[in-house]
Amino acid sequence: MNLDYIKPNNWSIIEEGFDSEHVKASESLFSIGNGAMGQRANFEEKYSGPTFQGSYIAGVYYPDKTRVGWWKNGYPEYFAKVLNAPNWIGINVYINDESLDLFKCKRVENFRRELNMKEGWLARSFTATLQNNIEVDVSIRRFLSLDIDELGAIDYNVVPLNAPATITYRPYIDTGITNEDSNWDDKFWDTLSVSFKEHRAFIQAKTMKTDFYTCTFMESQLFLNQKPLDITPEVDKSSTYFAFSYRAKVAQGEEFKIQKFGGYTVDRNHDKYDLVTAAHTVLDTAKDQGFDLLLEGQKLAWSQIWDMADITIEGDVRAQQGIRFNIFHLNQTYLGKDARLNIGPKGFTGEKYGGSTYWDTEAYCIPFYMATKDQNVARSLLEYRYYHLQKAIENAEKLGFKNGAALYPMVTMNGEECHNEWEITFEEIHRNGAIAFAIYNYYRYTGDYSYIPEKGLEVLIGIARFWHQRATFSTAKNKYVILGVTGPNEYENNVNNNWYTNYIAKWCINYAVENIEKIQSEYPTDYTRIMHKAKLSKAEVKDWVEVADNMYFPYSEDHKVFLQQDGFLDKELITVADLDKSQRPINQKWSWDRILRSPYIKQADTLQGFYFFEDNFTTEDLERHFDFYEPFTVHESSLSPCVHSIQASKLNRMEQAYEFYLRTSRLDLDDYNHEVHEGLHITSMAGTWMSIVEGFGGMRVKNDTLTFEPKIPEQWEGYSFKVNFRHQIIKVNVCQGHTHFELEGKQDLKIIVNGKPITISPNNLVKV
Amino acid sequence: MNLDYIKPNNWSIIEEGFDSEHVKASESLFSIGNGAMGQRANFEEKYSGPTFQGSYIAGVYYPDKTRVGWWKNGYPEYFAKVLNAPNWIGINVYINDESLDLFKCKRVENFRRELNMKEGWLARSFTATLQNNIEVDVSIRRFLSLDIDELGAIDYNVVPLNAPATITYRPYIDTGITNEDSNWDDKFWDTLSVSFKEHRAFIQAKTMKTDFYTCTFMESQLFLNQKPLDITPEVDKSSTYFAFSYRAKVAQGEEFKIQKFGGYTVDRNHDKYDLVTAAHTVLDTAKDQGFDLLLEGQKLAWSQIWDMADITIEGDVRAQQGIRFNIFHLNQTYLGKDARLNIGPKGFTGEKYGGSTYWDTEAYCIPFYMATKDQNVARSLLEYRYYHLQKAIENAEKLGFKNGAALYPMVTMNGEECHNEWEITFEEIHRNGAIAFAIYNYYRYTGDYSYIPEKGLEVLIGIARFWHQRATFSTAKNKYVILGVTGPNEYENNVNNNWYTNYIAKWCINYAVENIEKIQSEYPTDYTRIMHKAKLSKAEVKDWVEVADNMYFPYSEDHKVFLQQDGFLDKELITVADLDKSQRPINQKWSWDRILRSPYIKQADTLQGFYFFEDNFTTEDLERHFDFYEPFTVHESSLSPCVHSIQASKLNRMEQAYEFYLRTSRLDLDDYNHEVHEGLHITSMAGTWMSIVEGFGGMRVKNDTLTFEPKIPEQWEGYSFKVNFRHQIIKVNVCQGHTHFELEGKQDLKIIVNGKPITISPNNLVKV
Structure with missing residues (x-):
């Protein structure tokens, strides 16, 4: 159905004229x-x-x-x-x-x-x-x-x-x-x-x-x-x-x-x-x-x-309406008042996906809530998983793990797994990594380390144990491998050595070990309590490190890229551009086996890893991987275009970044996936926010410092956003040619813009 | 449940004493x-x-x-x-x-x-x-x-x-x-x-x-x-x-x-x-x-x-009862009077598997019916698939194939697919190979070539077309590969280059081409009719051959074995013997992901290929593959022990062959899989017959000649069986030390015993 009956408007969603064909779609949108x-x-x-x-x-x-x-x-x-x-x-x-x-x-x-x-x-x-x-x-x-x-x-x-x-x-x-x-x-x-x-x-x-x-x-x-x-x-x-x-x-x-x-x-x-x-x-x-x-x-x-x-966009009412629609629905769904609640993929707009919690929360929603609310909101979201740790351990036990290894559910309401597709429930285990990453991300952004000795480390230990047990040693490769997984790209099932999964597994172990050491030296009381509770020994940690240090990563020397998984290059590598349009979307046109053996990528997978761990790769690395994977990506997940928009911005490919932005921000308003009547895509709306702030705005936190590399699509006159960074509010206003920074906080803040340090003072506009 | 309430008896299944706990199991057995x-x-x-x-x-x-x-x-x-x-x-x-x-x-x-x-x-x-x-x-x-x-x-x-x-x-x-x-x-x-x-x-x-x-x-x-x-x-x-x-x-x-x-x-x-x-x-x-x-x-x-x-076994009443139980139920299930009927995995003894037709018929049942009935019975079973060819073509079309490619269903009653697990329905495509192999097997055994120009070639063409389209070219391997399949071993899903599947795919193409050529020269009228009906060109056949000639087979130089699939050697290769008994059967103890990433084999897979195509491999090849795969095989399919029994006999490992024989022949009587109350395993019963006649008896047909390599487990005094070979009946009686052959036919028959030609005359006992 064509949704162009929705009027472009900066602040409102407006439907004019009654058409019973529109009722179910409008019931979702409104x-x-x-x-x-x-x-x-x-x-x-x-x-x-x-x-x-x-x-x-x-x-x-x-x-x-x-x-x-x-x-x-x-x-x-x-x-x-x-x-x-x-x-x-x-x-x-x-x-x-x-x-x-x-x-x-x-x-x-x-x-x-x-x-x-x-x-x-x-x-x-x-x-x-x-x-x-x-x-x-x-x-x-x-x-x-x-x-x-x-x-x-x-x-x-x-x-x-x-x-x-x-x-x-x-x-x-x-x-x-x-x-x-x-x-x-x-x-x-x-x-x-x-x-x-x-x-x-x-x-x-x-x-x-x-x-x-x-x-x-x-x-x-x-x-x-x-x-x-x-x-x-x-x-x-x-x-x-x-x-x-x-x-x-x-x-x-x-x-x-x-x-x-x-x-x-x-x-x-x-x-x-x-x-x-x-x-x-x-x-x-x-x-x-x-x-x-x-x-x-x-x-x-x-x-x-x-x-x-609020994010303002000047000169592009459809883009403006899109981002506000996203921010509005996110706030309607979750306000962070209660750590027992979380963010369902459809919020309160439908029943699909059971309204439960997915890894979307950690991978996409937390950055939005960290920057636009008090940091306690993000902390509540982390605590939600902390309170489910025992259930995650029991879930792992059902799958044969032991000794406190924790596997967080793919889908949950109360900590128990409630999904039932073997290739997802049992194999899409990278979700465990996102839960650890969110702890890291929270600390990186807020500087609030207290969460980790208080609660986070126990979660990190359970997750590290899982990865240590889940990896197996391949004599043939003389490396640890992770067999039989589904990566973020759900158009591959039961593959071996999904690069993203292996990478985040190794990272989780390293991050857990780093924090164990830090807490041992800086929070000795917490250290004793946690080691006792988790019954964790130095010897066990050494075994983890052995796995992390010897993790296998599939790599192509020819293409100089990490391979999404073992065997990726055996596929018929026909790009999406060369695929007959009548075959799209492939998830509605093709049988599942055909999708699986194709090279087509539902959502960012290797590139998701480059997003999470960008500091570990050069821009040239990113460019090579973007050029390799983007042409095979069909973006048939709502969570895909935002990551690609961010990466395209980083690579200065603004036309592409803008296209991906429109696709993520107006996914429901323009009903790209022909399913808006079932409800809205709430969690991916946070990705839309990221594609502006982290994509166009180029905002990152490095070494406790906010950094920006502002860019702007040529279709826009300007855009602005605010972020709450460690109890000070920074307003960023990007125009064609220059950027204004303004601080609502009480003390001077050093930021880095395009690599250069700048100090901004309260209520003092700085133009760059 | 322990079924030892069933009394050993040569000719009867006997239950004595009433126990309501036994009722459902006995309802199946009787x-x-x-x-x-x-x-x-x-x-x-x-x-x-x-x-x-x-x-x-x-x-x-x-x-x-x-x-x-x-x-x-x-x-x-x-x-x-x-x-x-x-x-x-x-x-x-x-x-x-x-x-x-x-x-x-x-x-x-x-x-x-x-x-x-x-x-x-x-x-x-x-x-x-x-x-x-x-x-x-x-x-x-x-x-x-x-x-x-x-x-x-x-x-x-x-x-x-x-x-x-x-x-x-x-x-x-x-x-x-x-x-x-x-x-x-x-x-x-x-x-x-x-x-x-x-x-x-x-x-x-x-x-x-x-x-x-x-x-x-x-x-x-x-x-x-x-x-x-x-x-x-x-x-x-x-x-x-x-x-x-x-x-x-x-x-x-x-x-x-x-x-x-x-x-x-x-x-x-x-x-x-x-x-x-x-x-x-x-x-x-x-x-x-x-x-x-x-x-x-x-x-x-x-x-x-x-x-x-009948097959008689002397000196081992449990073995005797087992084989008769199998032969009896096969004959109760299917007598070959009607080409519209087929053999359901549970016959008339239960509802599981829907009572429909699986590849079991072609892979396991046809040899039994060919040897113990008139050859028309086997021909009826072939015709059953011929009548379903159009539906198989439609089934393939639903999965994106074209131009008359045929994919026979995994499970069917009337030619339409009626199974719904993607990893089976869409990916367990080796079934198509068994249907072609049965045509070859029928001709090899009966010498009746007429079926192929009349009906069989159309089936072979549809199947060859399927394999040609299903294989894709891997630039990395410079070979044709078959991605995303489930082989006969259903404890692996969505794997690449399952050796058995690739092998039978190549064989199907070659066999189709061989028959096209033969029919062109020997049955020109049929040739014209079929080529016209199938719209088959020389150019298309050449494309098939290109795929068959360049098919990829995973192989380990270290082990000198074909690998069950890409990546098999990355697994933790712990043998079944080293697996804790409390973990068996793994399909009742382990979650599906754990089974999939384990090396354990549900049923003969590579060894099934060595059974079908044994002439293409040496005994040393077989021995190497048997030694490599048997230790990982858990035989949790009823169709597994018979093939392993045949292969063990061939390798002169009679103790193992006997154990596998007992397991296949008394699968239901001893309720190995704890499920006899659901019904009997009818199709695997034909495998039991094969494990005596082809296993112990070593019977094969080579170059239109019956050959035998009789062996006998030490537990038995003797055993005998009859086969109907091209309208003559041969009775084989194997004792410790010698074998008698007797011909009920009307003309002399040349057979080969342990490599030596022997002529047997009607009603004249020959001792070897």
């Missing part, structure tokens, strides 16, 4: 969230056309029983997946007893939907003519409060245009919902009680098996021409559903409004017996403030986020 | 079949304990909708699987209105079950004391007629021992049955009509989707003390069920007998509207002959099969 909950942009009123209804609560999941064609030893029994949560947004609307349903109206005109990213609200308005010929003007605004993250608010207005009408609002809450992707059509929610008091209603429900207790609640207020209206509602109650009906006779041209507050209280934040009480408290606050004041608070909260996280 | 239908040895009367009810009709299958965890492009939508057929064997028995149910009796004594392989019947007898304290003697005999293969017969007798009793027989037929392994709990059978006439009943049903029409029928006769008894039955009829109830007062010590005839008429043999009429005809014949005469016919028919197919 999704709203506040880190604690989120929803697809489903209509409040009934809609009988094709729709994908989805509301989600952070951290509330269900272990769906695994369903596979052919069981393999070691598969997890369950796949923890994000649950479709009870519905609290519903407001059915009846005009003279005819249900307002955009799919069934005679006419829908002036339809407009806006997701205002600057202020954090979703609005919709239209003029509809019903089958009964009543014409109504309808306008709705909805937001999920950042300040009170258990609360959402809806302002819903109907004006009968051509006749007086009896209008009924029927706000409801409903726990009788299911997941689109249930394996066995199981029921996931067990409703415990349905109750109401005056204009408030509550449904308590718990998830089956996982026993997450929730209370879904609502309260509504009615207005006629902005004046409060006291209507005694009818009540409709079933075992999983509660609705109030508010009925009023409305004269032609009068505005009948309902303001509905709703949301969830959950036992992650409250005692499970106090959820109704907590809901009352939320509603008391909401009612005290009222919709308008809450909305003012929402605008303020978003302005604070934008103040730090 | 299965009966007649090539057209078959059943697990379920009890006729109700049994409420753990049981796996299974009746099957040859060629009647259902396309079950595929269910996988992660869909891959190219997976078939449906998995055709053998259907659990309507039940006709049921006879519920009531003693004073208490249901006879061995799981609920107070006592079961003298329980004995016998599968008489010599005569082809199943018997069961026991003394049971019911909850009502009535003690009864029960004896049952059942067989599926070889002469009238739509008919089965049951003789069921009850004698009340300690009191008179009212005994009710309630014979029934039932089409309301399901499969144990349905993916979506679909209903497979659609019942069309339930009718009866006098003592006969009929249920017509068709399979959903595939529309196989069947009539399940029955008729019963009653006897008191062997005298016919005329009882007017009560009738019980539902939409999928019909039962007669025959009630009689039986004095203490009197024998009340029911003889039930039943079976299926199917639209493969009759017009779908004539199935009831056809059933009447079957029942008329059955009633005319009566149970006893039918049983005499059964014994005669089996004596004719045994006369040709």
Whole structure:
């Protein structure tokens, strides 16, 4: 589907004109969230056309029983997946007893939907003519409060245009919902009680098996021409559903409004017996403030986020809209308030990938959160894995590892593996490396070493043990090899000596050893505690080093490049440019075996290693590898173009860098992969941020110093971004020809620009 | 479970004593079949304990909708699987209105079950004391007629021992049955009509989707003390069920007998509207002959099969029982009467593997059927694939091949692929080679070249085209390579240059070219027809030859062996002997990745190639490869020990050959793989036959001449077998020290024994 119905706009996503074909895509694009909950942009009123209804609560999941064609030893029994949560947004609307349903109206005109990213609200308005010929003007605004993250608010207005009408609002809450992707059509929610008091209603429900207790609640207020209206509602109650009906006779041209507050209280934040009480408290606050004041608070909260996280681009509205769309959705998904939460690949916008945590968090999201939030946010993300260490050890034990070796799951909610493709679950083990790399990256960026003796070293030890045990000695090569893996490029399965995997394995061991030594000398108490807890001996560490020192790396003397894996050069090396366009995307056109034996690369693999470990290679090395691998890369993963954009910027190939940037930043807005109706690609949005800041801006941290090599695509007049570096905020403004640096911190900061040291002082613009 | 409750016996499988824990295993072991239908040895009367009810009709299958965890492009939508057929064997028995149910009796004594392989019947007898304290003697005999293969017969007798009793027989037929392994709990059978006439009943049903029409029928006769008894039955009829109830007062010590005839008429043999009429005809014949005469016919028919197919072993009753068990079940499964049928891995004994056709037929079963039946039987098996050629071409097209390239399915019922593991479905392509090899093997053995110009060459062309397109050129190796395959050893997936696959690919091309040339010169009319139909040009054939001539084979100079695949020597080469026993079988103890990166071989792979193409290698070559690969082979496939037994015999390692023989011949009787309750391993039973005739007997056909190199395990006094070679029958009797040859044919036959030519004359014993 072509998504050019979305209007280019600097600050908003705007849809004009109603087309039922667009509904599912728009439901994804216009999704709203506040880190604690989120929803697809489903209509409040009934809609009988094709729709994908989805509301989600952070951290509330269900272990769906695994369903596979052919069981393999070691598969997890369950796949923890994000649950479709009870519905609290519903407001059915009846005009003279005819249900307002955009799919069934005679006419829908002036339809407009806006997701205002600057202020954090979703609005919709239209003029509809019903089958009964009543014409109504309808306008709705909805937001999920950042300040009170258990609360959402809806302002819903109907004006009968051509006749007086009896209008009924029927706000409801409903726990009788299911997941689109249930394996066995199981029921996931067990409703415990349905109750109401005056204009408030509550449904308590718990998830089956996982026993997450929730209370879904609502309260509504009615207005006629902005004046409060006291209507005694009818009540409709079933075992999983509660609705109030508010009925009023409305004269032609009068505005009948309902303001509905709703949301969830959950036992992650409250005692499970106090959820109704907590809901009352939320509603008391909401009612005290009222919709308008809450909305003012929402605008303020978003302005604070934008103040730090915004990236401006001048002269290219599509590029501007793209980056803001990415930053907006990242902030809707995760705000770093709770170390028990993480970032699902689709956030709160869909159910695919189960809403669980992947290595995306460590490889792509952490840099974004480090630079645009307080460093505690990134630290929370690291702690998430620390709390899962024991489960990672148990996961490795299931696969035959021992002695505290840890293999973090490919996909997880609670630390347990919940994926079931052998070539991924058992073999895409490089994920373990990203988790160690994130610890390094956090320290490199924040300078906060305390995390490593406190928590990180235990993780590093478990990971180093895994790699030591996972490598085997090849007599033929007289080196350690890592057999049977899937690298970041998932278009290769069960290969031997994936260069990226071997490289990060060696690096993980070296980094663990380096930190063991540092902590031994600098944090002796922690050292003793950790060595005792991990039962780690010097002899064992020596064995690790033996493996790291003798790791094998496939290399081509002819091409002077590291090979993605053993045997890569045996492939038919036909470039993507020479591949018939009718064959693309290959994952929709080719059978799996054909993809596997082709040279085509789904996402950066060797180049991902050059991104993580760029200091270990020269620019000439990078150029050679970029020239070798880029022509075979089909970028059929959302995580691919951003890395290539960064590398192209580094190599001064700005036209290519710009193309990759557009592709990553507008992946969903332009629906490159024809799947936006399933939800958005949240984690790759952080890659988009990196492609500007690290790509065009050339920002790195070297030896505790921020460095920049600013570049700019010729399509842009300028761009700017801010980063929070060690409690000081630096604003970078790049134009054609020069760059401004500005410091919001309190003390002078030495930075390096294009290799030259520069000192910037607080509130003093420096032009380079 | 330990199966040593099965008594060693030369001609029978005997179970003594009732143990409900044994029921499911015995249901498999005592299965009966007649090539057209078959059943697990379920009890006729109700049994409420753990049981796996299974009746099957040859060629009647259902396309079950595929269910996988992660869909891959190219997976078939449906998995055709053998259907659990309507039940006709049921006879519920009531003693004073208490249901006879061995799981609920107070006592079961003298329980004995016998599968008489010599005569082809199943018997069961026991003394049971019911909850009502009535003690009864029960004896049952059942067989599926070889002469009238739509008919089965049951003789069921009850004698009340300690009191008179009212005994009710309630014979029934039932089409309301399901499969144990349905993916979506679909209903497979659609019942069309339930009718009866006098003592006969009929249920017509068709399979959903595939529309196989069947009539399940029955008729019963009653006897008191062997005298016919005329009882007017009560009738019980539902939409999928019909039962007669025959009630009689039986004095203490009197024998009340029911003889039930039943079976299926199917639209493969009759017009779908004539199935009831056809059933009447079957029942008329059955009633005319009566149970006893039918049983005499059964014994005669089996004596004719045994006369040709029997292998005797003296001095080793377990070995004797093993080989007869194998030969018996092969003949129960497939008799070669219908080219539309084939041999499922579990025959009529279970549902696993869907009852479909695998490469087992070509690689293992054809030699058995060629030597023990008329050559038309093997020709029927070849024709089965010829009739599927167009589907094989379509299957290849789905995977991106073109121009008539054919890839036969891994698993099929009707020529369409119905398996769904990418590493098997798309990559275990060596199966295509076995189908070509069977054509070669058929001609080599029978001398009947006519099959190739008539049908076989078209198959060979499709297969050669596949290999030509599947190989790719490696610039690095300057050779053609075959990337991303699974060889016969399924403990390796997605490997490059599996030696067996590359070898058979090259061979297929060469063999196709050789036959094209031969047919051009010797069968010019066929040549013109086939070239026209296949649109094959000389230029294309030249391209094939280019690939075959430049095929790459991985080889180790150090070990002087071909490597199972690229990179095999990078593995940790720890032999099975050095592997902790607690880790076996690895397929139950290890996760899949660990199996894949280990050196352990599930079934003969390189050695399978040495078996197929032994003339191309010296005995020293074989010895080197055997010594290299055997120590890593775990034989966790039923198809493995037979090939190793043959190779060990060839290398004069008789102790090892004997061990492998026992393992293959008693695989199910001793339940090596802990899965006999799921059904028997039918196709590997043909491998058992090969391990005697080709292994110990050393039989080969070279240059149109039978050759032998007889050897004998020291545990045996002697063994004998017969083979049908080009319409003459040779009996070979090997003793310690000498071998007798005897010819049942009509003209002298030159054979070669231990390298020396010998002429044997009809009915003249020759001792060597």
